[in-house]
Amino acid sequence: MCILDVEDLSVKYATRSGLLTAVNHISFSLMQGTTLGIVGESGSGKSQLAMALMGLLDTSARQTGKIIFDGQTISDFDRTQRRHINGNRIAMVFQDPMSALNPYLSLATQMTEVLMVHQQMRYKQALEQSITMLAECGIDEPKTRIHSYPHEFSGGMRQRILIATALLCRPALLIADEPTTALDVSMQAQILDLLKQVQHQQKMTLIVITHDFGVVASLCDQVMVMYGGQVMEYGLVAELLQQPLHPYTQGLLESMPTLKKTGKQLYSMPGDPPDPVYLPQGCPFEPRCRQRLAECKTIKPEPVIAENAGMVFCHAAS
Amino acid sequence: MLLRYAFQRLLSAIPTLMVMVFIAFYLVHSAPGGPFDTEKVIAPEVRANLDRLYHLDQPLHKQFIYYLRSIMRGDLGPSFRYRDYSVNDLIAAGFPVSFKLGAAAMSLAVIIGSLLGMFAALYRNSVVDNTIQLFSVTGIAIPGFVIAPVMILLFSIDLKWLPAGGWQIGRWSDWVLPVIALALPQIAYIARLMRGSMIDVLNSVYIRAAYAKGLPTSLILRRHAFKPAFLPVLSYLGPASAGIITGSVVIEQIFSIPGIGRYFVQGAINRDYTLVLGVVVVYGILVIFANLVVDLLYAWLDPKVEY
Ligand SMILES: Nc1ncnc2c1ncn2[C@@H]1O[C@H](COP(=O)(O)OP(=O)(O)OP(=O)(O)O)[C@@H](O)[C@H]1O
Ligand SMILES: [Mg+2]
Numbered sequence: 085m086c087i088l089d090v091e092d093l094s095v096k097y098a099t100r101s102g103l104l105t106a107v108n109h110i111s112f113s114l115m116q117g118t119t120l121g122i123v124g125e126s127g128s129g130k131s132q133l134a135m136a137l138m139g140l141l142d143t144s145a146r147q148t149g150k151i152i153f154d155g156q157t158i159s160d161f162d163r164t165q166r167r168h169i170n171g172n173r174i175a176m177v178f179q180d181p182m183s184a185l186n187p188y189l190s191l192a193t194q195m196t197e198v199l200m201v202h203q204q205m206r207y208k209q210a211l212e213q214s215i216t217m218l219a220e221c222g223i224d225e226p227k228t229r230i231h232s233y234p235h236e237f238s239g240g241m242r243q244r245i246l247i248a249t250a251l252l253c254r255p256a257l258l259i260a261d262e263p264t265t266a267l268d269v270s271m272q273a274q275i276l277d278l279l280k281q282v283q284h285q286q287k288m289t290l291i292v293i294t295h296d297f298g299v300v301a302s303l304c305d306q307v308m309v310m311y312g313g314q315v316m317e318y319g320l321v322a323e324l325l326q327q328p329l330h331p332y333t334q335g336l337l338e339s340m341p342t343l344k345k346t347g348k349q350l351y352s353m354p355g356d357p358p359d360p361v362y363l364p365q366g367c368p369f370e371p372r373c374r375q376r377l378a379e380c381k382t383i384k385p386e387p388v389i390a391e392n393a394g395m396v397f398c399h400a401a402s
Numbered sequence: 403m404l405l406r407y408a409f410q411r412l413l414s415a416i417p418t419l420m421v422m423v424f425i426a427f428y429l430v431h432s433a434p435g436g437p438f439d440t441e442k443v444i445a446p447e448v449r450a451n452l453d454r455l456y457h458l459d460q461p462l463h464k465q466f467i468y469y470l471r472s473i474m475r476g477d478l479g480p481s482f483r484y485r486d487y488s489v490n491d492l493i494a495a496g497f498p499v500s501f502k503l504g505a506a507a508m509s510l511a512v513i514i515g516s517l518l519g520m521f522a523a524l525y526r527n528s529v530v531d532n533t534i535q536l537f538s539v540t541g542i543a544i545p546g547f548v549i550a551p552v553m554i555l556l557f558s559i560d561l562k563w564l565p566a567g568g569w570q571i572g573r574w575s576d577w578v579l580p581v582i583a584l585a586l587p588q589i590a591y592i593a594r595l596m597r598g599s600m601i602d603v604l605n606s607v608y609i610r611a612a613y614a615k616g617l618p619t620s621l622i623l624r625r626h627a628f629k630p631a632f633l634p635v636l637s638y639l640g641p642a643s644a645g646i647i648t649g650s651v652v653i654e655q656i657f658s659i660p661g662i663g664r665y666f667v668q669g670a671i672n673r674d675y676t677l678v679l680g681v682v683v684v685y686g687i688l689v690i691f692a693n694l695v696v697d698l699l700y701a702w703l704d705p706k707v708e709y
Contacts, residue, residue, distance in 0.1 A: 138614055163619075171616035178614070183607040188629050188705065197625070198615050233705040249615070 093149035124310035175250035240271035312368030319394025437482035478680035500661030511588035519596025541590025643692035
């Protein structure tokens, strides 16, 4: 069953230097229980896409396109309608675990309020459920620890707490924005295991935003590569990592350090990501592309369906 | 824990107070003239007797030691001008009035200032916000001794709504103008402070995260945003208490309110050394105490503070 359907989604901002395009005509759909990875350099619009899905863009943002979640067009919902979905059916884990928890409130307050608002629970019952959820997410002695404040926990612990809070209402869709970027390597592995485990148990649909193809390989079914607010390539993880079709994906994979490549010089992509105010008329990657053709500068590539049912937006790949 | 911290703070306030008394003592005595220089000529023998009685014939540092010893005993000395009263008597009479005036102005400033700042932040860049900001800037720039006479002109003399001065027991209308005049600059400052901190808080990740949890806006403002936005205002209340005290000296004079601020002015004009110093000591204790209360409240509100 298709749980999420995004059609032609764009997010733009009127800025002093001109119209800024953070997300540029993105479409994709997700089957229930699958995991999508979104990869791209800094500034490629990943978080903006997530914010649009949550309905949490700044009031200055102009959003167009459709978001259909579980049969409902949530992009047309007003604030009150959205409020009943956020934290309940769709939940999010924010990019930075150090700042996503309110430093002035105890975990008990920050967790129980979710259950009390969405499921009309009494405090006592909500507290019990929150304690169970903390335990499931690997917090020791949750019964006493739940009355602590965020600064009493390490980064990895806070990420667990954020995940536990997001899972309280057993959401159908969880969006995790760079859940491991701020953590050290062993903590990263633990958080990935935790996500894998809860996703498996709850048949939850998961969107993971990351810079790291390692995360994609270990967690995701599909992957979407973004650049300049647009999709460059979309496909199944196994195939896309084996055989990337887009020159940008190829570059990203080549510039990734792996154990096999020790000693060898890493590839470093020339140039910088585009300025979202002055996106080129054609492919945004054209100025940095090793395989650019004459038409790349002026004509936006149409999606090419690859043999493996993936999709690539590139003139050179067709 | 908290009690021990409070006690330590109070102990460490004693040297601060002594330095303050020292500076005030020399400043008061360095002013030309003395308490008994009046238009009426006093006989030299009488004058010599008076000077001896009040230790004015002694060198200044001796006088300071005498004074310090006396205030250690809690005795602020006799008034030079109001011969029948001790400074303790005068302050005991004036302090309740000044304290009520100051406390009322402070409460008004905190409540109205925070509310205005919060609304300005919530409706940022709207007409509401611009109006509040304009009010803030003017309120901070115009001193109390300008606002008070203007208010008297408008509300007492022109409109005849409120009395222009005086302070009678149980007459509430006496309070209105002086409290507002005293609070106005503080309201303006607190509103600006609160607006800035509220905007910062509303832009913070944890507020966005609270929206992502699907909480109602009212709950987010009340539970998640108010406390962190208010903390900078709370830290300002220490300095604000000093501002209120300085303001009250002027306001009590303008509205003829029989508080210690008026004694301070009268004492300074009359070179009533002990009275001026006595008021300075009381003001010093008040400011130190206000700062202590603010710090204790802060420690209580912010879970990260360890003491
Ligand atoms: N409120 C806003 N107003 C104007 N532009 C914005 C706003 N928020 C984000 N942008 C712009 O949108 C673009 C995409 O930002 P986004 O945060 O989605 O990047 P990202 O892919 O998540 O990067 P990172 O990997 O660093 O998190 C950036 O160029 C950013 O400057
Ligand atoms: Mg991001």
